[in-house]
Amino acid sequence: MRKCDVAVIGLGLMGSAALDALLDSGVDALGFDPVGPGSNRGSSHGSCRIFRRFNFENSNYTALSDEAHAGWMRLQNDHGKTILTPTPVLEAGLPGSRMVAASRAATIGKGLPDPVLTPAEANRRFPAFDLPDGWDVVVQDGGAILRTEVVMEIMRARAGDRVITEAAQFEPRQDGVSIRTANDAFFAERAILALGPWLGRALPKLGSLLRITRQAVGWFRPARPASVEFGRLPIFILERGPNDVVYGFPNFESRGVKAAPHNHGPAVGPDDWDPPATDRELGPVSEALATLVPGAAGPIVDRDVCLYTNTPAADRRPDQGEEFIIDRWPDTRLVVCSACSGHGAKFAPAIGQRLARLATDPTFEAEPFFRLSRYSAF
Ligand SMILES: Cc1cc2nc3c(=O)[nH]c(=O)nc-3n(C[C@H](O)[C@H](O)[C@H](O)COP(=O)(O)OP(=O)(O)OC[C@H]3O[C@@H](n4cnc5c(N)ncnc54)[C@H](O)[C@@H]3O)c2cc1C
Known part of the structure; x- marks a missing residue:
C-alpha cells in the first residue's frame, strides 16, 4: 500500500x-x-474566469483577493505564461443597486479615487454600452481576466x-x-x-446543505466587433433586477463575447453536464446584451454548461x-x-x-x- x-x-x-x-x-x-x-x-x-479585487459579495474578500493576486503573480513569473490579464471591471445596475453600492463600499478607506461614473461617462468611455440614464455605475481597477x-x-x-x-x-x-x-x-x-x-x-451530511445549479454560458458574435475587443470593452457585471445578473468578457480570444447569467439556474446533480446551454437559457443574456451592451449583441456562436455549488445562509x-x-x-x-x-x-x-x-x-x-x-x- x-x-x-x-x-x-x-x-x-x-x-x-x-x-x-x-x-x-x-x-x-x-x-x-x-x-x-x-x-x-x-x-x-474552460479558459477564463473574472478576477475582481473589490467584491460586492463581501468586503472581507479584498484581503483574500490581494493574497490570491500575489499567488497568481508568483506562478505567472515562475512560468512566464500569462495568468492575469489586467482589465477594468464595470458593474452597473438599476438605481439603488445593492451590488454596485457594495462594490463601491469595498473601495472606501483604501485611498483610491471614487469608482463611480455616470452612465453617459461609461457609454462614452466604452462605446459598446448603452447604459440607461439613472443607472448606478462603478468601474473598478484591480480586475483581470484569469486564464x-x-x-x-x-x-x-x-x-x-x-x-x-x-x-x-x-x-x-x-x-x-x-x-x-x-x-x-x-x-x-x-x-x-x-x-x-x-x-x-x-459527505451526505454536507450534501443536504449544498445546492448544485446548472449555469448556462454563451459566446456571442458581436454586432460591432471593434467596440468589444480587449482594451475597448471592460469585464462587465450588470444587475437588471433582483436575481437577474449578467456578466461578460471582452472578445480577448477571438471567440466572441463570453456572457452568462450569474443568477442560479435549475438544481441538478453533480453528473448533469448535458445538454449544452440552450437558446432559452441564454435568452435573458441575449436580451441584456441587446439593450445594455448592443456592441456585443449578436447570434450565439458557442455554448457551454458549468455547475455552481451553493451554500445556504448560516444560522x-x-x-x-x-x-x-x-x-x-x-x-x-x-x-x-x-x-x-x-x-x-x-x-x-x-x-x-x-x-x-x-x-x-x-x-x-x-x-x-x-x-x-x-x-x-x-
Ligand atoms: C459558469 C461559471 C462561472 C464562473 N465564473 C467565475 C468567475 O468569473 N470568477 C471566479 O472567481 N469564479 C468563477 N466561478 C467559480 C469557480 O469556477 C469555482 O469556484 C471553481 O472552479 C471551483 O473549483 P473546485 O476545485 O472547488 O471544483 P471543481 O473544479 O469542480 O473540481 C472538483 C474536481 O473533483 C474531481 N473529482 C470528483 N470526484 C472525484 C473522485 N471520486 N476522485 C477524485 N477526483 C474527483 C472532479 O473531476 C473535479 O476535477 C465560476 C463557476 C462557474 C460554474
Whole structure:
C-alpha cells in the first residue's frame, strides 16, 4: 500500500492549488483526479474566469483577493505564461443597486479615487454600452481576466508524478484516511476533499446543505466587433433586477463575447453536464446584451454548461449564504473545501494555502465565515 502525508482528492482549481502549496512546502502529498486540464467537466473547466479585487459579495474578500493576486503573480513569473490579464471591471445596475453600492463600499478607506461614473461617462468611455440614464455605475481597477486553463496546465505539470489520474474513494480511520482507486490502495495521514459539485455525494451530511445549479454560458458574435475587443470593452457585471445578473468578457480570444447569467439556474446533480446551454437559457443574456451592451449583441456562436455549488445562509452568524466552506471535517482527519458559488476561482491560491495549512498545522483555522460551525448542524 502506498503511503503519503496528505492526499488531495479532486484537482480542480482548489485541489490543484492545495496540492501545489503542499508540494511547494515539501510535504509528501499525492493528488487524485480522473480528469485533467482541457476536460469539459468540473466547475474549473474552460479558459477564463473574472478576477475582481473589490467584491460586492463581501468586503472581507479584498484581503483574500490581494493574497490570491500575489499567488497568481508568483506562478505567472515562475512560468512566464500569462495568468492575469489586467482589465477594468464595470458593474452597473438599476438605481439603488445593492451590488454596485457594495462594490463601491469595498473601495472606501483604501485611498483610491471614487469608482463611480455616470452612465453617459461609461457609454462614452466604452462605446459598446448603452447604459440607461439613472443607472448606478462603478468601474473598478484591480480586475483581470484569469486564464484558468493555463493555471490548470501549470499546476498539473508542477505536480508531475504526484498526481494519480483515477477517481478515489476514501474511508476515514482513526489514524488517517484509507483511499482506493480502481488500481491501487493508499493510506494518507490526512486528506483534503476538494470535490466541487461532487462533495455532497462524498459527505451526505454536507450534501443536504449544498445546492448544485446548472449555469448556462454563451459566446456571442458581436454586432460591432471593434467596440468589444480587449482594451475597448471592460469585464462587465450588470444587475437588471433582483436575481437577474449578467456578466461578460471582452472578445480577448477571438471567440466572441463570453456572457452568462450569474443568477442560479435549475438544481441538478453533480453528473448533469448535458445538454449544452440552450437558446432559452441564454435568452435573458441575449436580451441584456441587446439593450445594455448592443456592441456585443449578436447570434450565439458557442455554448457551454458549468455547475455552481451553493451554500445556504448560516444560522449561527450573519451571512447571506453562498459563502465558501474551508474547514476540518468533525471527528476525522479530513479537510473539506466548497468554494464555488460562482466566484471562487480568483481566490484559488489563497484557498489552497488555507487547505494545506488545515491539513498540516493543527493550530491553524480558516476565517470564521468559512467554518462549518456557522451552521447549527455542525
Ligand atoms: C459558469 C461559471 C462561472 C464562473 N465564473 C467565475 C468567475 O468569473 N470568477 C471566479 O472567481 N469564479 C468563477 N466561478 C467559480 C469557480 O469556477 C469555482 O469556484 C471553481 O472552479 C471551483 O473549483 P473546485 O476545485 O472547488 O471544483 P471543481 O473544479 O469542480 O473540481 C472538483 C474536481 O473533483 C474531481 N473529482 C470528483 N470526484 C472525484 C473522485 N471520486 N476522485 C477524485 N477526483 C474527483 C472532479 O473531476 C473535479 O476535477 C465560476 C463557476 C462557474 C460554474
